[in-house]
Amino acid sequence: MTLHDNMIEMGDRAVAAARALAVKSADDKDRMLAAMAAALEQGRGALKQANALDLEAGRAAGLSDALLDRLQLTDQRIDGMVAGIRQVVALADPVGALLEQKVREDGLVIEKRRVPIGVIGIVYESRPNVTADAAVLCIKAGNAVILRGGKEARHSNQAICDTLLEGGKEAGLPHGALQLVRTTDRDAVRELVQMQGRVDLIIPRGGESLIRAVTEMAHVPVIKHYKGVCHTYVDDTAQLEMALAICENAKCQRPGVCNAMETMLVHKDIAPQFLPRIAERLIARGVELRGDEASREIVPQMKPASEEDWSEEYLDLILSVRVVQDVHGAIDHIARYGSQHSDAIVSESADAQQLFLQQVDSATVYVNASTRFTDGGQFGMGAEIGISTDKLHARGPMGLPELTTYKYILRGTGQVRS
Amino acid sequence: MTLHDNMIEMGDRAVAAARALAVKSADDKDRMLAAMAAALEQGRGALKQANALDLEAGRAAGLSDALLDRLQLTDQRIDGMVAGIRQVVALADPVGALLEQKVREDGLVIEKRRVPIGVIGIVYESRPNVTADAAVLCIKAGNAVILRGGKEARHSNQAICDTLLEGGKEAGLPHGALQLVRTTDRDAVRELVQMQGRVDLIIPRGGESLIRAVTEMAHVPVIKHYKGVCHTYVDDTAQLEMALAICENAKCQRPGVCNAMETMLVHKDIAPQFLPRIAERLIARGVELRGDEASREIVPQMKPASEEDWSEEYLDLILSVRVVQDVHGAIDHIARYGSQHSDAIVSESADAQQLFLQQVDSATVYVNASTRFTDGGQFGMGAEIGISTDKLHARGPMGLPELTTYKYILRGTGQVRS
Numbered sequence: 009m010t011l012h013d014n015m016i017e018m019g020d021r022a023v024a025a026a027r028a029l030a031v032k033s034a035d036d037k038d039r040m041l042a043a044m045a046a047a048l049e050q051g052r053g054a055l056k057q058a059n060a061l062d063l064e065a066g067r068a069a070g071l072s073d074a075l076l077d078r079l080q081l082t083d084q085r086i087d088g089m090v091a092g093i094r095q096v097v098a099l100a101d102p103v104g105a106l107l108e109q110k111v112r113e114d115g116l117v118i119e120k121r122r123v124p125i126g127v128i129g130i131v132y133e134s135r136p137n138v139t140a141d142a143a144v145l146c147i148k149a150g151n152a153v154i155l156r157g158g159k160e161a162r163h164s165n166q167a168i169c170d171t172l173l174e175g176g177k178e179a180g181l182p183h184g185a186l187q188l189v190r191t192t193d194r195d196a197v198r199e200l201v202q203m204q205g206r207v208d209l210i211i212p213r214g215g216e217s218l219i220r221a222v223t224e225m226a227h228v229p230v231i232k233h234y235k236g237v238c239h240t241y242v243d244d245t246a247q248l249e250m251a252l253a254i255c256e257n258a259k260c261q262r263p264g265v266c267n268a269m270e271t272m273l274v275h276k277d278i279a280p281q282f283l284p285r286i287a288e289r290l291i292a293r294g295v296e297l298r299g300d301e302a303s304r305e306i307v308p309q310m311k312p313a314s315e316e317d318w319s320e321e322y323l324d325l326i327l328s329v330r331v332v333q334d335v336h337g338a339i340d341h342i343a344r345y346g347s348q349h350s351d352a353i354v355s356e357s358a359d360a361q362q363l364f365l366q367q368v369d370s371a372t373v374y375v376n377a378s379t380r381f382t383d384g385g386q387f388g389m390g391a392e393i394g395i396s397t398d399k400l401h402a403r404g405p406m407g408l409p410e411l412t413t414y415k416y417i418l419r420g421t422g423q424v425r426s
Numbered sequence: 427m428t429l430h431d432n433m434i435e436m437g438d439r440a441v442a443a444a445r446a447l448a449v450k451s452a453d454d455k456d457r458m459l460a461a462m463a464a465a466l467e468q469g470r471g472a473l474k475q476a477n478a479l480d481l482e483a484g485r486a487a488g489l490s491d492a493l494l495d496r497l498q499l500t501d502q503r504i505d506g507m508v509a510g511i512r513q514v515v516a517l518a519d520p521v522g523a524l525l526e527q528k529v530r531e532d533g534l535v536i537e538k539r540r541v542p543i544g545v546i547g548i549v550y551e552s553r554p555n556v557t558a559d560a561a562v563l564c565i566k567a568g569n570a571v572i573l574r575g576g577k578e579a580r581h582s583n584q585a586i587c588d589t590l591l592e593g594g595k596e597a598g599l600p601h602g603a604l605q606l607v608r609t610t611d612r613d614a615v616r617e618l619v620q621m622q623g624r625v626d627l628i629i630p631r632g633g634e635s636l637i638r639a640v641t642e643m644a645h646v647p648v649i650k651h652y653k654g655v656c657h658t659y660v661d662d663t664a665q666l667e668m669a670l671a672i673c674e675n676a677k678c679q680r681p682g683v684c685n686a687m688e689t690m691l692v693h694k695d696i697a698p699q700f701l702p703r704i705a706e707r708l709i710a711r712g713v714e715l716r717g718d719e720a721s722r723e724i725v726p727q728m729k730p731a732s733e734e735d736w737s738e739e740y741l742d743l744i745l746s747v748r749v750v751q752d753v754h755g756a757i758d759h760i761a762r763y764g765s766q767h768s769d770a771i772v773s774e775s776a777d778a779q780q781l782f783l784q785q786v787d788s789a790t791v792y793v794n795a796s797t798r799f800t801d802g803g804q805f806g807m808g809a810e811i812g813i814s815t816d817k818l819h820a821r822g823p824m825g826l827p828e829l830t831t832y833k834y835i836l837r838g839t840g841q842v843r844s
Contacts, residue, residue: 250840257842377838420795422668424675
């Protein structure tokens with residue numbers, strides 16, 4: 009059987025499973041997930057054995073220590089996966105929620121209700137815990153899921169998937185509801201993202217290059233998280249101490265994540281007071297500053313920023329700095345170089361705040377707070393499958409409701425249209 | 427200047443206009459739309475002159491009478507466009523609506539609010555009234571719009587667009603908020619649907635071939651309305667008179683539209699009573715019946731249905747008919763041949779109803795009513811830009827809220843993440 013035929017069969021099984029999942033109650037699904045968590049907890053020996061094979065192959069292939077660390081399944085990480093599943097069990101089931109209801113004069117009742125999307129494909133890189141995290145969120149929302157992980161983690165992913173299936177099966181998980189693409193053939197990704205009619209949505213999880221590659225090949229809709237080039241704009245009306253604390257936090261608290269600040273924009277009138285003080289604090293935290301000319305006149309220790317710096321997601325202790333005319337200048341800069349992820353204004357002016365909130369076209373816009381809060385957990389979603397930088401369907405942190413769609417349900421007593 | 431550069435400039439103007447529209451109040455936008463309606467009303471002479479050029483060219487090119495009719499702008503149709511704009515003015519502004527709100531323990535306020543999508547491209551065929559209808563809906567929802575109409579209607583479309591702009595401009599419509607692609611170069615469509623970063627969404631309006639062509643070329647998200655292969659399943663528990671009335675209405679009341687029934691599925695146990703009676707009624711209304719073997723044994727006048735019939739959108743007085751085992755058989759048939767548009771069950775069994783509603787994966791599912799109600803107007807939306815057969819972002823009839831997205835707005839007093 010060819011790869012193509014294999015993938016089509018996988019898709020057909022997923023479609024059938026999605027139909028079976030559509031009639032499962034919240035309790036049914038929670039029982040499946042609880043059984044999957046228990047199986048992982050009890051199967052940790054097998055998981056670690058499989059993981060050892062991946063680590064060995066990774067070392068032989070010369071993977072960096074950072075990659076080997078991401079790949080490793082420790083007891084603590086297995087406990088984390090198990091706890092993660094149990095958290096998802098505790099979340100409310102989004103399926104069936106009544107979003108709108110109308111009763112027409114002729115008595116026809118129109119309901120708009122949340123329903124599962126159907127079949128979701130997840131394409132991800134080396135962290136094996138995504139296998140459990142993503143599968144469980146999709147299934148909780150009533151979707152069948154097809155996983156395609158990175159080849160470095162293939163033994164670990166298979167072991168996790170097999171263990172989840174073992175637990176789930178006994179609790180009634182439909183055949184085909186959770187499937188892992190087991191071949192390492194790269195063409196399998198192309199097949200997966202081109203299965204219109206069998207796959208309803210692709211969510212790639214990984215670096216920008218993975219996401220671009222998937223998007224370019226896809227015929228199925230893709231929800232993308234390109235990158236987080238997040239800005240903080242310090243207005244001339246900002247409270248200085250607040251601006252200092254917010255900028256330091258947004259840059260330094262965890263620089264390697266997508267909601268960390270990468271560019272700081274400063275109103276020209278506050279720059280002479282603000283820039284020397286923030287520079288001192290950031291340099292003390294080990295941050296490398298790259299400024300435009302106006303910034304460097306005030307803080308000569310800054311390196312010069314190049315045009316490329318403005319669109320760079322450093323994910324590191326580096327910050328680009330620019331002096332702008334006013335809030336309009338900040339909005340222009342963000343429109344040109346931003347990634348529509350998370351951007352903040354620090355300002356005491358209601359007008360400037362409002363303009364910034366309305367005109368900055370990003371998933372999350374902040375007044376007087378650190379951009380570091382853009383996160384499903386911080387937003388109270390309970391669990392997050394990713395952060396969308398798209399504008400359609402889902403924007404910003406994506407939880408369970410974003411893994412659903414809706415349908416209109418009309419209940420009549422023989423109504424016809426006249 | 428090349429076509430590509432022209433389109434890019436158009437996109438840049440639209441992006442700037444979208445930013446200007448984002449700060450307009452509901453009243454601001456309504457004033458613009460009211461002025462546009464008034465201008466159309468007063469400018470009807472120019473519209474009819476321009477339309478005469480299109481009709482003349484159409485006749486010379488040998489367009490069918492049906493196409494010439496669709497192309498024609500009569501006083502009544504101009505009145506219809508004007509009335510349509512005034513209806514949109516009367517609708518509530520979806521922008522700014524608070525969808526969710528949370529206050530964190532640290533006092534950070536998280537709001538999820540509706541915002542415009544940004545720039546919407548509409549690609550449509552010969553009806554010139556779409557120029558006004560689509561433009562007005564997009565602008566009401568705060569979006570800049572780029573229109574690309576069919577070349578048969580180009581003089582009419584230009585006249586409508588110029589008239590709308592003339593009215594809108596005086597009332598503060600931002601430059602670039604409404605633009606029409608004036609070249610008839612077919613490559614302009616490709617450019618338009620590939621302008622990521624400048625166009626956020628494409629809505630094609632027209633036949634399936636237009637929609638497929640646009641979708642295949644597009645790099646920008648497309649919301650699609652492929653076709654309506656709508657089913658009515660008559661269960662063995664159906665009330666016979668109700669089933670007769672629903673099926674006759676769904677097929678005959680207006681056969682040329684997407685929510686008309688194209689295939690009737692009948693439970694094997696009710697077929698011997700039901701089929702002769704419905705056949706009599708439908709044949710009396712001029713319907714051609716194409717049945718499977720089991721149906722033809724009961725009603726020998728039916729022509730045999732071919733495999734192709736099951737996926738055909740006739741848009742005509744033709745109906746394919748199939749006898750099925752039970753509700754599962756009906757669900758299987760719809761999953762295989764349906765278009766995820768509108769499907770109905772006529773049944774008195776709560777179990778069969780529930781199974782059908784949950785397992786038929788269509789935008790609109792009905793119990794005991796005609797599929798002809800799938801329509802923004804019938805749903806109480808006030809106006810409709812189309813009916814989506816997609817599952818993401820918008821499903822079923824699309825009104826103003828479906829022309830928006832949301833953003834998260836966080837308001838703090840200096841909150842940082844610890």
